[in-house]
Amino acid sequence: MTDERGAELLRRGGGPRRATFLELFLDVVFVFAFTRVSQRLIHDITVGGRRLPLDLAQTLVLLLALWMVWSLTAWATSHYDPDQPPIRAVMVWSMFGSLVMAVSVPEAFDAHGLSFAAGYVAIQVGRSAYLSLALRRHAQRHLSDRILVWSAVSAVPWIVGGLVDTDARLPLWAVALVIDYVGAVVGWPVPSLGRAKASAWTVTAEHLAERYQQFIIIALGEMIFISGVGFSTSEFTLLRWLAFADAFATTVLLWRIYFHRAGSVLAEAVAEAAEPARLGKSATYTHLAMIAGIVTTAVGFELVIAEPTGHIDPVRFAAIFGGPALFVVGRARLEYEVFGRVSWSRPVGLLVLVLALPVLVRLPLLGIAVSATAVLTGMAVVDALRARGRPPEHPATPM
Template identity: 45%
Template sequence: MTAGPGARLLRSPTSSGRATFLELFFDLAFVVALTRVSQRFAELSDDTGWALVAGFGRTLLLFLALWLIWSHTAWITSRYEPEQAVIQAVVVGTMFAGLVLAVTLPRGMEERALPFAVAYLSVMVVRPLVVAVALRGHPRRLVPFRLAAWAVASAPLWLAGALGPDRIRLPLWAAALAVDYLAWALGWPLPWLGASAVNRWRIAGMHLADRHQQMILIALGESILVIGMVFGGADYSAERAAAFAVAFTTSALLWRLYFYRAGLLLTEALDRAGMPGKLGTASERTHLLIVLSVLVTGVGYEMVIDHPYGPPRPSWLLFVVGGPVLFLLARMRLEYEIFGRVARSLLIGTVVLLLFTPALFHWTPMVALSVVAVVLAVVALLDARRSRRRPLEVSAPPVGRETSGDRDFEA
């Protein structure tokens, strides 16, 4: 590693692996943002057909933009020393931009498109330039320069979508976001410089695992907030009280299924992986799906508590059943990343929910949510039964099995 003034920004071996209080403070902006995402999803409850698909796609795009900013921040504080003033300034600045995104998000695809795009681009372009300047000639400065260059390349699409007619906003922003995600997947390649080997990055595995686990808890907390606010604001009835109880039980089961035991062993898996950057990249995408599934399921809670025994609406199943199905699929992916296999109980639960879905088109929302809760409970019980009287499993991540002796790590 080349020494120099910029080297002080790099995480040292003695740096704490736990998330800092500043990062937890930073997450507050994303609590607000995730709540706004849920609100946009909830507005789709009466839509059908193309209107439902387009509305879901617009909200999903806004969520993916938020996730890219949050996940980049998590990687920054996993690779650089979060106690350094420059990194703290970067985190605080990103938090402010995150609040702007949260405020504009409810109408972020409509009349507030420009401030949303400007806040997003200010993070994607300015933040890596600040880090690059702070690194002062250190070889790692090329990575943030790559990020800034690709963000500048996608900026015209973001701005054209924000300033142009509403009808072209979704395709332009979808293309811009595809560029941003593709650049990350490819390592932000540039002429003559090539790509950054993200899979070989040095990262603080404990820290990155902490950040992902905390985001899962934030998403679950947002769903609990939805349950409490909807039930507290509605006229009390025994039917709504029953829906409230089932919704809470479902959230508790999602928590149990995530943390036992794959989510709990994420830190160990990153420590055991020969190439933690590779496993961290895969895990980040998995946690994106898990957070999205929890948000979508939370919207289903709101619909069921409001009208537990109302007429069945096919669009509601996208949230009431679709969210848990996506959760189980993502949880299977996490299981493979941690243990190198997939639990049969998760597969059974997914298949059962998919088989029940056609029948649930003809039943009330309360019945659909109850079926989901029962299936998740059975999955949790099967997991517990399989582990009973057996030694606790240790992680055996198949992702990034190369050892440090086989590959050189990129700083």
Template identity: 40%
Template sequence: MTRNGSRPAPGRGLLLREGEAEQATFVELFFDLAMVFILSRLVAQAFDVLVRAPDSAGWLVLGHTLLLFLPLMRVWTLTTYLTARFDPRRPLVQAFVIASVFGVLVFGVSVAQAFDARAVPFACTYIAMQAGRTLAISLLGTVPEVRRVYLRSLCWYAATSVPWLIGAVTNGHTRTALWGGAMLVEYAASALGWPVPRLGASLANLWEVAARYLAERYQQLLMISLGEPLLSVGVAFTQVPPSPFRITALAVAFTTTVLLWRLYFHVAGQLVGAAALAASRPARVGRVAGAAHLIMVLGIITTSIGHDLVETRPDRHTPLAWSFVILVGPVVFLIGRSMLEYVVFARVSASRLAGIVALAALIAPLALIPPLAVSSIAATVLLLIAAGDTRRAHRHPHEQPTPP
């Protein structure tokens, strides 16, 4: 039986048909709970180092946080594509998802020392989740075209496993370079359709058959991410003596999170699935929309780190690394949001581009003022962009998607 009670088409095995994968099941929501944990660990890890060493080690930890974020997003994406292609109500598919939950849990407990004592378990867990799971699906799959997809990706996962393992047993910049190179190769191979000699290459067409489902899953991921700034800044507030500056910082963090939510869901964020269905090339629109969501999640996580930093010392000196984190979070979010606007409406608002340029240009100058003032300016820029979106909505009510 499928999600809506109908039976799968004969000969299609576990492959879902168009219209069947439109809502997440409980096992998928269970997987999202593990994502909450590891996102909070990424924020806590970066925050701890930036507080202790904002100048020297701060820049390095930001690079490490990004490098840990990228494989996490690959795990989430592969799991989401798995449940979009196969029926998650089947016990075997549920077993794959639950195994992914455990893998993400291991990720989370390894984050703090992923570039130190726990490098081996971190790398081995990632290899098991990507290469191991892909191998199992390619062996158990009953649909030839689906098996070829997983066999092609398995070849690439096997190749990238080598630098992951070598990096796990090396140290310092060598490990960072090997892991970063492995992620670069993996993302490039995915974008090219996992090309393999004799097996060919094909870009994922799941957005053509499960656009609404995938759009909903990316929306859920973004909502999970938006909960992280509220959670982390609330915890940070309880761990320091209250003061008028810290109360103000809490209000600014809340306002910023609300604005990020507003900027995402205002029209474009709600029309991702409809835009993919209306596009002449749904797979292309879907891939760009998916990448836009991951970029926005990175922006939200970076913004959350900035909020925590402000809460600790709202009225003191702002190190350059702090100013960078506080402002680059909204910048990255706006870049992702601009990509989403383009694939939904084939345009990018001037206010969004102006906001990106303004925030990026202010990173160095605003290092001269207290952190609370820096975060307040970032929130003001977001507010002006949101106001521009509202004015446009009044001029163009009921706007429909016009994907490129």
């Protein structure tokens, strides 16, 4: 393959700027993957007992692994042309590997540890190795070469963790994730090649922003799925109807708060940034926080629907109230990344959540969920009032 052929794999000015249908197809796999993570988290909370901290740490490792796979795939299709056959092959390969990981999630720290690790390593190592081969002598090959080296290093604790006893699996996989995330943060430095600077990874602003937006929709869809399944398999009592309606209202509020206004102009902010890739990388971890908040909120509503008059404990409280709080923290960071400031309603809303703790702990689960929804409603109302009669605010990213 010549340098010219390698250059054809890169995005060009006239190439597609929106997500392709194949990318949306990949997202379907992650809808399923997120339901597996949520169900595992629900199981952790309801039957965890003494092992609960360990079970929660295990579930967090699985979520971080899935997010790493999705985010690097999204970056690859924003840097390379997703209509080129080699990039489509990478997408299909990532899709199957993600599906293997998803079906392994429930027993990933038991009988299916090796299949989860193998799916992850196959995607991470396979993607970079294939791109390095496809690019050959093109200068952009050095980017995939760096990622390949780091992925190969982290593959060792991933595979070993899948083979050893389950008690040793968590620390090994945690080490592997640290390697992967540190590599992404520092630019995968390799001797003789150095590290990849942000400017080396050119991104298509509209495409990358759209992928983040679509994943938020995926997480919100998973929240509807979890609450819907939980409600449909229970008795239709009045309190459960109220819990189900509150879950739907919270889902709409999270959607509203995200897309007004920072989420909707993220593409413009990335395009106007002095270093678009730097903003894109920062937004990766911002969206990870919001995704984790949405998943936790979905689990909280599953618990509320199952037992609306149940008494609170620290773990259930963290799910019902901590999920929305984590989402708001991530959303506040996104607002800073896009506009260089944070609306006062965000810290005030979080402060209200903290100050209300002495009262909230005396309420049943449904009362706590409704209180969290009320705080989110206040934020959405403040957003609407602030924008009323004013021209749309344009991005002013500090990056």
